Each structure stands twice: as structure tokens, then as C-alpha cells.
Amino acid sequence: MISAQSAVTMKSTAVKHLDQDNDLALVRRAREGDFGAFETLFERYRTMVYRFAYQMVPRRDDAEDLVQEAFVRAYQNLAKYRDEAKFTTWLLRIVTNLCTDQARMSNRRTALEQQEAAGALDWMTIGTLEDPVENLEENRRKIALRKALNALPSHHRTVIVLRDLEEKEYPEIAQILGCTVGGAKLRVLRARRALRDRIAPLLEGRP
Amino acid sequence: MKRKNEDLATQLAFGELSGEAKTAAERTMNEDTSAKALHAEMAAMREDLQALKEIPEHQLSTERLRTRILAEGLKPAKARTPWFGVVWGPASAFCLAFAVYLLAHRGEGVLPNAPSGSSLDIQAPSSAEKPSLPSEAIAKNRSAPVISSTMPAKASKVAVSADSSRQNPVPEPTRDAGSLMVASKANKPVGALVAAKTSANSAGQEIALVPPSDALVLVGADQDEDTGAQRATEVTDSHNELISG
Numbered sequence: 001m002i003s004a005q006s007a008v009t010m011k012s013t014a015v016k017h018l019d020q021d022n023d024l025a026l027v028r029r030a031r032e033g034d035f036g037a038f039e040t041l042f043e044r045y046r047t048m049v050y051r052f053a054y055q056m057v058p059r060r061d062d063a064e065d066l067v068q069e070a071f072v073r074a075y076q077n078l079a080k081y082r083d084e085a086k087f088t089t090w091l092l093r094i095v096t097n098l099c100t101d102q103a104r105m106s107n108r109r110t111a112l113e114q115q116e117a118a119g120a121l122d123w124m125t126i127g128t129l130e131d132p133v134e135n136l137e138e139n140r141r142k143i144a145l146r147k148a149l150n151a152l153p154s155h156h157r158t159v160i161v162l163r164d165l166e167e168k169e170y171p172e173i174a175q176i177l178g179c180t181v182g183g184a185k186l187r188v189l190r191a192r193r194a195l196r197d198r199i200a201p202l203l204e205g206r207p
Numbered sequence: 208m209k210r211k212n213e214d215l216a217t218q219l220a221f222g223e224l225s226g227e228a229k230t231a232a233e234r235t236m237n238e239d240t241s242a243k244a245l246h247a248e249m250a251a252m253r254e255d256l257q258a259l260k261e262i263p264e265h266q267l268s269t270e271r272l273r274t275r276i277l278a279e280g281l282k283p284a285k286a287r288t289p290w291f292g293v294v295w296g297p298a299s300a301f302c303l304a305f306a307v308y309l310l311a312h313r314g315e316g317v318l319p320n321a322p323s324g325s326s327l328d329i330q331a332p333s334s335a336e337k338p339s340l341p342s343e344a345i346a347k348n349r350s351a352p353v354i355s356s357t358m359p360a361k362a363s364k365v366a367v368s369a370d371s372s373r374q375n376p377v378p379e380p381t382r383d384a385g386s387l388m389v390a391s392k393a394n395k396p397v398g399a400l401v402a403a404k405t406s407a408n409s410a411g412q413e414i415a416l417v418p419p420s421d422a423l424v425l426v427g428a429d430q431d432e433d434t435g436a437q438r439a440t441e442v443t444d445s446h447n448e449l450i451s452g
Contacts, residue, residue, distance in 0.1 A: 030283070033282075035273070039269050042269060042272055046265070054263075055259065067265070067267055072275055072281065075276055075281065076282070141258075142258050142259065149259070160256070164253065189214060200248070203248045203251050
């Protein structure tokens with residue numbers, strides 16, 4: 001049983017190394033002007049990047065625009081990519097920076113939109129009427145949590161998405177954020193605390 | 208509740224503790240009720256966050272990216288070669304040091320490290336050699352250059368010589384090949400005069416360089432009313448003169 005497990009582990013490690021080598025080869029080809037190689041990288045990682053972007057920005061089309069912009073920037077800056085880091089880590093770092101920039105720019109716009117929609121959302125999410133349908137309650141909680149997550153500052157949102165939604169390991173988070181592993185752990189802890197403070201009313205009523 | 212217990216409750220709820228640390232944290236939760244409550248809240252939050260993993264399908268297409276990148280003609284930026292800094296860093300430092308050295312020794316008239324016997328004293332020209340009079344006054348007092356000119360008939364010919372020593376005779380201006388002669392009476396050898404003949408026939412152009420002299424003759428574009436030739440002016444230096452083609 002143990003040998004079978006270790007064999008599976010070794011196989012997955014080997015596959016990871018193979019992927020990384022493969023990424024590196026594709027990056028090198030793309031640097032030399034082979035756009036097809038870059039398209040392969042795009043097809044391989046667009047879903048992963050989109051997942052992260054979608055959690056960072058509330059709308060799908062915004063997330064798609066972010067993904068495209070991230071890949072364009074990656075293509076233009078391929079020369080700056082250092083081979084010792086994973087390509088996905090580098091890519092996520094680009095997306096993180098883009099998300100931070102966008103959050104900074106659209107802060108005011110979002111605040112206005114939220115103010116306008118506050119009445120409707122409050123009615124939908126913090127309704128006082130008892131809801132007989134359980135899935136509706138679940139949906140309500142989900143929407144409220146999403147809203148709370150989006151309302152978090154960008155740096156808190158980033159680490160929660162990376163750690164609790166994308167389930168990245170701390171060393172990789174540290175690489176993406178450009179900090180130490182200890183620093184990454186501390187940031188995650190603070191972000192969770194901030195999220196919990198926002199959704200405390202929602203959690204209190206939970207059995 | 209202690210901050211340490213708060214952190215332990217969060218880490219335990221998110222499954223980031225294992226082994227002995229996990230057992231110790233569970234024991235702490237049992238002892239601290241507020242920490243236990245926080246642990247329950249955090250566990251609920253974790254569960255709720257799992258629900259957010261569901262996201263709508265994207266509509267990203269390779270064609271869209273291709274259009275964006277290829278249509279706009281975007282290209283990967285070239286990387287700087289590693290030796291760039293290695294070469295230019297010391298070179299820049301050397302240039303800077305040299306510039307500082309020159310600035311520091313600007314006031315001194317002696318070239319550095321020159322042998323004592325052959326030291327070159329750089330001195331400012333005396334007032335006798337370089338009077339501070341206007342150029343017109345200088346032109347009157349000094350031996351004025353003789354300027355003779357004729358109307359160009361077929362082709363222009365320019366010759367410059369010094370009267371004092373005719374070691375290198377310059378051809379006299381001829382009527383068929385209109386020429387402008389600028390001659391200086393300054394006591395300067397004409398040996399330095401270098402002439403380049405581009406053509407031997409009359410239609411060709413003969414160019415002679417100005418010999419080293421204190422006086423500088425500028426040939427202007429405007430014509431003299433009497434002779435019809437281009438007007439010439441003598442100056443001692445060209446600091447305030449605008450020279451263009």
C-alpha cells in the first residue's frame with residue numbers, strides 16, 4: 001500500500017517536472033517568435049488564470065478582459081521571465097498586479113454602483129422574511145459571502161482567493177506576492193480575520 | 208481571548224495544523240470557549256468559501272488573443288544581455304572619474320605627468336597678441352588682406368594664398384574662369400596651404416584651404432555693388448559669427 005502510494009507520489013512529481021520543463025520549452029520557443037507555442041501556454045492555463053481573475057473581480061466579462069490582458073503582458077515581457085520560477089506563478093503574479101491596479105482605478109466606480117444597488121441587494125441578501133426553501137437560503141449566503149469578499153481590500157482578497165479558493169501552497173503564494181513564506185501566512189491570517197469580521201452576522205445565525 | 212488562541216482557532220478551522228500542534232490546539236479550544244466559538248465560525252466560513260469555487264464558464268478564445276497580439280504587432284521585448292552592465296558599469300565609472308580629474312586640474316596650466324624639461328605651459332594669449340578691439344579696428348591696423356574678385360563666367364574658382372611668401376604660387380585669376388581670391392598679408396608660411404585640384408580644365412573647381420592665420424575672411428552671400436562680386440569681411444575670431452552652408 002505504501003509503495004503504491006509512493007509510486008503515485010513519484011509519478012505526480014515526475015508529471016509536474018515534465019510540465020514545468022514543457023512550459024519552459026514553450027516559453028523559449030515563444031521568445032524566439034513562435035506564437036503557436038504561446039498559444040499552447042494560453043490554452044493550458046487560461047482556465048486557471050480565469051478562475052483566479054473571476055474571484056478577484058465580480059463580473060465575468062471583466063475577468064475575461066483581465067485574463068487576456070495578463071496574457072498580452074506575459075507575451076510582451078517573456079524576456080523578463082526567469083526560468084527558476086514556475087510559469088504559472090509568474091502568470092498569477094501578473095494577474096495579481098493587474099487586479100490590484102484595476103481595483104484601485106475602479107474603487108470609486110464600484111462604490112457608486114454599490115450605493116445605487118444597495119437597496120435591491122439588501123432586499124435580496126439580508127431579507128427579514130423567513131425563507132422556507134433551503135437552497136434559497138444557501139444561495140443567499142453565497143451571494144452575501146461573495147459580496148463581502150469583493151468588498152475586502154484587494155490585498156486581503158488576493159490571499160484568500162489564492163489560499164482558500166485556489167488552494168495554493170504558502171511557498172507559491174509567497175512567490176506570487178513577492179514576500180517570505182512567514183509573511184504570506186501572516187497575510188492569510190489577517191485576511192481571514194477581516195473577512196470573518198465582515199460576515200460575522202451571517203455566521204452567527206448559522207447552526 | 209488571546210491573539211495566539213485566535214490564530215490557533217483559525218489555523219485549526221482551515222486544516223493547517225497537523226500532528227502534535229493539532230492536538231494541542233484542540234485542547235486549547237476545549238479550555239477557551241471564545242476560541243472554540245471562533246473556531247466554529249471560521250469552520251463555517253471555510254465551508255461557505257468552498258461554495259464560491261463554482262464559477263461560470265469562460266468564453267476566452269485563442270482567436271481573440273491572437274487578434275489582440277498579432278493585429279497590434281506586439282512582440283516580446285528583448286532581454287538585456289548580462290554583459291551589458293558588466294561592460295558599461297566600469298566604463299561609465301572610468302569616464303566619470305576622468306571627467307572629475309579634468310575638472311580638478313582645469314585651473315592648472317601644466318599637463319600632468321609631463322617631463323620637467325618638456326613641460327608645456329599653457330598660457331592665455333597676451334593682450335598684445337589678442338587685442339580687445341572691435342574687428343573693424345583690427346582690420347584697419349593689421350595688414351588687410353587683398354581681396355580681388357571677378358564675375359564668374361563659366362565656373363567658379365577659389366584660391367587662397369598669403370602675400371608674404373609665395374612659396375606655393377597660386378594661379379592668378381583669369382577672366383574666363385571667374386574666381387575669388389582671398390589673400391592674407393600676415394607673416395604666415397604658405398607651406399601649410401593644402402590645395403586639392405579636382406579638375407585640371409577651366410570648368411573644374413579648385414579648392415584651397417585657408418592657411419593658418421590670425422585673420423579670418425568670411426565671404427558673404429550679398430554682392431558688392433561696384434564689382435558684383437560676393438562681399439568679404441575680415442574678422443579675428445569666429446565666436447560671434449554665424450556660419451552656414
